Amino acid sequence: MRPQNRRxxxxxxxxxxxxxxxxxxxxxxxxxxxxxxxLYRFIFKPYLAFIDEEGLKREAFETNARAAEHIISDA
Numbered sequence: 622m623r624p625q626n627r628r629x630x631x632x633x634x635x636x637x638x639x640x641x642x643x644x645x646x647x648x649x650x651x652x653x654x655x656x657x658x659x660l661y662r663f664i665f666k667p668y669l670a671f672i673d674e675e676g677l678k679r680e681a682f683e684t685n686a687r688a689a690e691h692i693i694s695d696a
Contacts, residue, residue: 638641
């Protein structure tokens with residue numbers, strides 16, 4: 622028996638012995654996808670936008686600081 626066929630038979634036997642309930646597995650997959658969507662939409666996306674904005678502010682601040690150092694050293 623080939624290894625792929627053996628794996629397939631093991632998976633089928635898990636479903637037949639009801640160690641894995643297909644309905645429960647489907648509900649858990651739907652719940653996981655809802656949680657991932659909500660986290661991405663309301664946590665990760667705004668946080669990444671905030672981080673990008675702060676990075677731009679930091680670059681502007683560093684540019685102004687270098688310009689100020691240049692002005693002070695020339696005086």
